[in-house]
Amino acid sequence: MSNATTTPYQSFLSRHFAVLLIAACLVFIVCLVHLFGSVMVQRVVIEALIRIVIVVGIYIFTGNSGIISFGSVTFMAIAAYATGWQTCCEMLKPITMSGLPSILRDNSYPVYVSALTSVSLAALAAFVVGLILMRLGGLAASISTLAILFILNVSYSNWETVTMGTASMVGLPTYITPWIALGAALIAVVCAWVFQNSARGILLRATRADEVAAAACGVSLYWSRLIAWTLSGAVMGLAGVLTAHFLGTVSINSYFLNLTFLALAMLVVGGMKSLSGAVVGVVVVSTIVDMFRRLEAGVSLGDTTLSLPAGTQELVLAGVMIVILMFRKDGLMGGKEFCLPKRWAAVRSESVTSERNAQ
Amino acid sequence: MQNLIQIIVDAVALGSLYALVSLSIGLVFGVMRLINFAQADYITIGAYALVVPTASVSPALLLGALPFAFMAGGVVVVVVVLALLTERLAFRPMRGSDPATLLVSSFAVSYFLQHLVMLIHSGRPKSVGIGNSLSAAVEFWGIRVPGTQLLTMGVALVMLVAMVFFLKKTPMGIQMRAAAENFQMARLMGVKANRVIATAFAISGIMAAAVSLLLVVQTGTLDIRMGLMPVIFAFFATVIGGMGSLPGAALGGFIVGFVTVGLQAFLPPDLRAFRDAFVFMLVIGFLLFRPQGLIVTSAARERV
Numbered sequence: 001m002s003n004a005t006t007t008p009y010q011s012f013l014s015r016h017f018a019v020l021l022i023a024a025c026l027v028f029i030v031c032l033v034h035l036f037g038s039v040m041v042q043r044v045v046i047e048a049l050i051r052i053v054i055v056v057g058i059y060i061f062t063g064n065s066g067i068i069s070f071g072s073v074t075f076m077a078i079a080a081y082a083t084g085w086q087t088c089c090e091m092l093k094p095i096t097m098s099g100l101p102s103i104l105r106d107n108s109y110p111v112y113v114s115a116l117t118s119v120s121l122a123a124l125a126a127f128v129v130g131l132i133l134m135r136l137g138g139l140a141a142s143i144s145t146l147a148i149l150f151i152l153n154v155s156y157s158n159w160e161t162v163t164m165g166t167a168s169m170v171g172l173p174t175y176i177t178p179w180i181a182l183g184a185a186l187i188a189v190v191c192a193w194v195f196q197n198s199a200r201g202i203l204l205r206a207t208r209a210d211e212v213a214a215a216a217c218g219v220s221l222y223w224s225r226l227i228a229w230t231l232s233g234a235v236m237g238l239a240g241v242l243t244a245h246f247l248g249t250v251s252i253n254s255y256f257l258n259l260t261f262l263a264l265a266m267l268v269v270g271g272m273k274s275l276s277g278a279v280v281g282v283v284v285v286s287t288i289v290d291m292f293r294r295l296e297a298g299v300s301l302g303d304t305t306l307s308l309p310a311g312t313q314e315l316v317l318a319g320v321m322i323v324i325l326m327f328r329k330d331g332l333m334g335g336k337e338f339c340l341p342k343r344w345a346a347v348r349s350e351s352v353t354s355e356r357n358a359q
Numbered sequence: 360m361q362n363l364i365q366i367i368v369d370a371v372a373l374g375s376l377y378a379l380v381s382l383s384i385g386l387v388f389g390v391m392r393l394i395n396f397a398q399a400d401y402i403t404i405g406a407y408a409l410v411v412p413t414a415s416v417s418p419a420l421l422l423g424a425l426p427f428a429f430m431a432g433g434v435v436v437v438v439v440v441l442a443l444l445t446e447r448l449a450f451r452p453m454r455g456s457d458p459a460t461l462l463v464s465s466f467a468v469s470y471f472l473q474h475l476v477m478l479i480h481s482g483r484p485k486s487v488g489i490g491n492s493l494s495a496a497v498e499f500w501g502i503r504v505p506g507t508q509l510l511t512m513g514v515a516l517v518m519l520v521a522m523v524f525f526l527k528k529t530p531m532g533i534q535m536r537a538a539a540e541n542f543q544m545a546r547l548m549g550v551k552a553n554r555v556i557a558t559a560f561a562i563s564g565i566m567a568a569a570v571s572l573l574l575v576v577q578t579g580t581l582d583i584r585m586g587l588m589p590v591i592f593a594f595f596a597t598v599i600g601g602m603g604s605l606p607g608a609a610l611g612g613f614i615v616g617f618v619t620v621g622l623q624a625f626l627p628p629d630l631r632a633f634r635d636a637f638v639f640m641l642v643i644g645f646l647l648f649r650p651q652g653l654i655v656t657s658a659a660r661e662r663v
Binding site for chain 1: 449452453456458459460462463464466467468470471474475477478591595598602632633634635636639640642643646647650
């Protein structure tokens with residue numbers, strides 16, 4: 001049944017409005033920064049884009065399955081170290097990381113090769129961990145992801161000959177420009193969107209809504225979760241590679257509870273049940289954090305410099321998160337995606353009905 | 360033989376410390392399905408209450424300057440008030456959320472408190488000399504037991520006995536057990552939800568205060584993350600013992616203590632550094648093969 005007001009283009013637009021809007025905004029911001037931004041602003045934007053990759057990475061699993069993951073940062077660390085081993089400090093490696101296999105110890109690899117292999121390694125690690133963990137559900141799964149985070153932290157902190165323990169690996173090539181970060185953020189967002197609208201993603205969302213009912217309808221909890229977990233691990237790996245090559249250093253303790261908390265705060269504030277929520281959370285929390293970081297550094301009013309004591313930023317962040325959890329459990333977006341404004345929404349509903357009728 | 364006994368003493372001492380922490384986590388989980396990570400910060404703040412807030416590395420004593428009874432009493436009061444405040448302001452409005460959301464919110468509260476301490480006391484580790492006289496070792500039949508270990512075991516024993524007495528013999532304790540068994544039904548029978556939960560928090564505060572004093576006496580240092588690792592281990596101990604079961608929590612605490620000390624003693628030297636990773640793997644193993652824990656309560660069974 002055709003409808004005069006609906007073109008295929010419009011129906012595509014309305015169906016994928018959220019992801020198109022997010023992508024357009026990101027591209028627009030990076031263009032602005034490219035044209036007018038100072039180096040400082042560029043760094044802030046790169047940081048925010050990397051955070052989008054992180055939070056979307058966690059969202060792919062947590063948002064779709066409803067199981068809060070405290071351990072996704074683990075796969076960032078795995079990828080960050082992997083890319084560090086491949087690209088960092090050729091002269092120093094044999095001394096500082098003598099336990100590496102010689103293929104890594106005595107050679108360096110181009111950054112794109114290392115990025116690919118590192119992301120694959122993170123995905124593989126997630127898959128292997130997931131084979132075990134995804135048999136669990138609910139709180140038990142959350143707890144075991146936390147255990148994974150601790151296991152990796154203990155292992156890498158003490159594996160002196162390979163990871164340099166808790167010391168930082170320095171001297172990674174820093175090649176992350178706003179455009180590369182944008183590309184990664186777009187990949188992450190599109191991956192998340194495609195997954196959540198795929199048959200697998202919808203099945204997984206069904207298990208989120210009601211585990212028992214979904215299982216009774218024949219949805220395999222295990223495979224749906226495992227696929228999401230692996231994809232999430234790959235995106236986290238991407239975030240790890242970006243972080244490593246943005247900062248130029250890798251140290252295990254920057255992939256631990258603080259980062260986990262920040263990422264979860266973003267996810268909670270925006271709303272962990274929708275992709276739009278994940279992205280909004282990053283933007284809102286990054287803005288708050290950045291604003292208070294500046295206030296802590298000091299604002300000059302005439303002759304006097306007013307500054308907040310260091311640490312206010314963290315207090316405000318935790319406070320915001322608690323307030324959101326109390327009064328708006330589903331986050332700012334309330335679990336909804338961005339949709340077309342009302343005027344076009346009529347078109348949207350018609351197009352949906354026409355599709356239904358066509359079937 | 361002596362060596363073995365020494366190891367067992369170490370294990371009991373560490374286990375009783377973990378048991379204290381895991382009991383307080385288990386108690387609160389029992390009545391409101393909240394895994395309270397802020398327990399770590401109750402411990403930290405209890406310890407920091409001993410000193411005057413300054414940026415100095417060896418600060419002047421505040422509560423720590425008082426005679427022992429007043430010092431202990433003061434720390435208990437501080438931590439209990441803190442525990443009640445977090446319950447009233449942060450956790451009460453979230454009552455009834457699912458456990459995973461509550462876990463996230465307790466992370467947020469913990470993060471808040473940790474940075475509050477950092478704001479007031481600065482982030483640097485500090486040294487305090489309290490209970491130095493206790494670190495002298497006492498010798499029994501050729502086995503040297505550090506005084507701090509004896510103290511830990513003694514305190515844990517007293518508190519465990521007091522807990523059992525409280526839970527079995529007092530009206531409040533019986534109400535609390537009823538609430539842990541089936542909160543809804545207990546309320547219908549006239550158990551006051553607010554009072555039971557607040558009492559659970561207060562008791563968890565008392566235990567946190569005891570743990571913070573024990574940690575300070577043992578290590579002589581203050582650190583804003585000093586409560587974290589004991590609480591993480593104790594939390595995993597409650598998982599092993601059975602979430603919501605108090606005997607299970609205590610048992611889990613001792614198991615984690617024994618496993619930790621045992622691994623330290625018997626692992627090959629180059630694997631010893633990874634000791635804690637093995638403990639965490641044990642937890643995942645438990646979650647896979649016995650997710651309800653060693654001691655199962657009716658509350659742990661999910662109903663459909």
